Amino acid sequence: MKNISLFIFFLFSTITFSQNLQSPDKQLELTVGVNKIGRPYYSLNYKTKPVLQTSFLGVILKNANTLAAEFEILKTSFSTVNESWKPVLGEQKEIQNQYNQLIVELFQKSTKRKMNIVFKLFNEGLAFRYEFPAQPEMNYFVITDEVTQFALTSNHKAFWIPGDYDSQEYVYNETKLSQVDVSKLDMNNGIGMKGPMANSRIQSPVMMKSTDGLYINIFEAAVVNYPIMHLDLDTTTFLMQSHLVPNAIGDKAYLQAPANSPWRTIMVSDDARKILASKMTLNLNEPSKIEDTSWIKPMKYVGIWWEMHVGKATWDYAGSQNAQMAQDAELKPTGKHGATTENTKRYIDFAAKHGFDGVLVEGWNIGWEDWFGNWKENVFDFVTAYPDFNVEEVQKYAESKGVKMIMHHETSGSVANYERRLDRAFSFMKKHNYNAVKSGYVGKIIPRGEWHDGQTMVNHFNWVVERAAEYKIMVNSHESSRPTGVHRTYPNYIAAEAARGNEFNAWSNGNPPMHETILPFTRFLGGPMDYTPGIFEIKMNHYDATKKEQVHTTLAKQLALYVTIYSPLQMAADLPENYERYPDAFQFIKDVEVDWDETKIMEAEPGDYLTIARKTKGKESWFLGAITDENARNTEITLDFLTPGKKYKATIYQDGKDAHWEKNPKAYSIKTVEVTAKTKLKLNLAAGGGTAISFIPLN
Ligand code: NOJ
Ligand code: CA
Numbered sequence: 001m002k003n004i005s006l007f008i009f010f011l012f013s014t015i016t017f018s019q020n021l022q023s024p025d026k027q028l029e030l031t032v033g034v035n036k037i038g039r040p041y042y043s044l045n046y047k048t049k050p051v052l053q054t055s056f057l058g059v060i061l062k063n064a065n066t067l068a069a070e071f072e073i074l075k076t077s078f079s080t081v082n083e084s085w086k087p088v089l090g091e092q093k094e095i096q097n098q099y100n101q102l103i104v105e106l107f108q109k110s111t112k113r114k115m116n117i118v119f120k121l122f123n124e125g126l127a128f129r130y131e132f133p134a135q136p137e138m139n140y141f142v143i144t145d146e147v148t149q150f151a152l153t154s155n156h157k158a159f160w161i162p163g164d165y166d167s168q169e170y171v172y173n174e175t176k177l178s179q180v181d182v183s184k185l186d187m188n189n190g191i192g193m194k195g196p197m198a199n200s201r202i203q204s205p206v207m208m209k210s211t212d213g214l215y216i217n218i219f220e221a222a223v224v225n226y227p228i229m230h231l232d233l234d235t236t237t238f239l240m241q242s243h244l245v246p247n248a249i250g251d252k253a254y255l256q257a258p259a260n261s262p263w264r265t266i267m268v269s270d271d272a273r274k275i276l277a278s279k280m281t282l283n284l285n286e287p288s289k290i291e292d293t294s295w296i297k298p299m300k301y302v303g304i305w306w307e308m309h310v311g312k313a314t315w316d317y318a319g320s321q322n323a324q325m326a327q328d329a330e331l332k333p334t335g336k337h338g339a340t341t342e343n344t345k346r347y348i349d350f351a352a353k354h355g356f357d358g359v360l361v362e363g364w365n366i367g368w369e370d371w372f373g374n375w376k377e378n379v380f381d382f383v384t385a386y387p388d389f390n391v392e393e394v395q396k397y398a399e400s401k402g403v404k405m406i407m408h409h410e411t412s413g414s415v416a417n418y419e420r421r422l423d424r425a426f427s428f429m430k431k432h433n434y435n436a437v438k439s440g441y442v443g444k445i446i447p448r449g450e451w452h453d454g455q456t457m458v459n460h461f462n463w464v465v466e467r468a469a470e471y472k473i474m475v476n477s478h479e480s481s482r483p484t485g486v487h488r489t490y491p492n493y494i495a496a497e498a499a500r501g502n503e504f505n506a507w508s509n510g511n512p513p514m515h516e517t518i519l520p521f522t523r524f525l526g527g528p529m530d531y532t533p534g535i536f537e538i539k540m541n542h543y544d545a546t547k548k549e550q551v552h553t554t555l556a557k558q559l560a561l562y563v564t565i566y567s568p569l570q571m572a573a574d575l576p577e578n579y580e581r582y583p584d585a586f587q588f589i590k591d592v593e594v595d596w597d598e599t600k601i602m603e604a605e606p607g608d609y610l611t612i613a614r615k616t617k618g619k620e621s622w623f624l625g626a627i628t629d630e631n632a633r634n635t636e637i638t639l640d641f642l643t644p645g646k647k648y649k650a651t652i653y654q655d656g657k658d659a660h661w662e663k664n665p666k667a668y669s670i671k672t673v674e675v676t677a678k679t680k681l682k683l684n685l686a687a688g689g690g691t692a693i694s695f696i697p698l699n
Pocket of ligand 1: 362410
């Protein structure tokens, strides 16, 4: 249903000038202007409170005048949009796209260059981007910097990670802006890839809270043919400025007009729930370019994966010291190889028995003896299996059990190699009936000198997804740049990692209990994450008495994560034998859905807690997840999201009375009650705990 109303009027002016725009609900007010020396600027108020003070705008070009000053305004035009659209997979079946728009057309007399800045003011925030209309002066141009400012008004609390060009796999720091100091971070906390960093450079999205209760988030949307934007923070004035990730020779972006930057977004609300409910990022991306989307399906999966992370099995077949032997195919098995035909069949049986859609197998192909740390170009070919993994046999077995196999392509950062082999790799997948791939980019990038977050790599990640769509393949990328809503355009981009996932709990200091309460306010704003929840054996001393590592949640919280984390691709990450020991708790993972008609953010505070309820796509059942940080939490919720008059069977999976993420993480209890939309439920969450509930209609 489209209902677009357009009111356009033009205003001609060549003098110093400013213009205002309000959000549809009139709570946000934007001021845009050009100052005496022709610098474009903007400022933003929320309910009359300043959110951003005068912040300058512009880009710097290579070997040319900058596009940051000496501008005059040629024309401004206003329009308003209110429409809705349906995502292929999502948190809700319909998404409203409502905003007021202001286009400011700028002209630089001395160079005859034109640049437009397009502002879209939604109820939940502001988005703007630079547009470079087709013009002979900018047929081909190089951006060496973007000087977009976000002049924050005071010393807000911020949830931030360092502006590493190569990785987002960090724990979030919760400090005042004045205390941002990358040099004080523990860099030995399980992080394999570290690109260049600077002391007060942080990544976007950054989530902030002002002392007077405003939630502010700075991010970007639709990063296409452009590098990722990090933020340089002045820790005394609280001014943030865009820092684009460079390429191997220090340039930022190569463009050809007509072209545009990604959208820069500033979300603002005095209600944290509205930040999570916002669909601004998706609305700023282009509609689906895939016409027939019938093959894009949500997926719950298991896999030969956690057993490698906990050290029970290996990815490699011959042991990592035997790299040369592996190359010579004189492979002597270590006896711990995880990806065997036999083990895969065990997982296929398990998936079939418990209703999972797919099985992922890592370590199936040659190369793992020598995959990491050598910055080597030609490690994997993506088509040659180890001798103990029979692709045909696995294919036949999976088909006979109605289970889909998920391919694994670890590139070890050698993008050059992957691109050369991609079509063969995808053809091999189709031949063997794989319709989804998990890709990985651990290690430094080849072509050498490029970073994970530079323009070249952004183009690579988007190109792989586009190419995959031609083969009707879904993509789940790990160690890619963090998503910015591009999965609206390519819905086969079913999930990405691009943040610190559950895996870190297996082999590092792990993710503190507040981690999963921050991710929705940061990484998840850009798209679904393959976080891999569902770990029941919380402590790694289960595998080896000397191990101290552990998952930093209770078992019940691992269940709740299936609801609080939105992803149409969710893994049941623990080992089959561990699930078999807790069949009653495992039932929730079997029942929970991954694609939704409706989502209700019931309670939310970044870094503290989160309660979300979601209605199953096309069905009357609901699921609820509530999580807390290191503090225990008691709350009461009303089930008013349920259909009035209907009765439901609620199965409540909660922390045991003395549960605690560290001292007693596996204590849980399960009870069943009959509820209606009028029922009030008390939830008692342990320290680092959670509650998961399924609601099945009875009438
Ligand atoms: C890191 C990924 O996040 C993980 O899921 C995978 O198992 C390893 N790389 C190996 O590819
Ligand atoms: Ca990873």
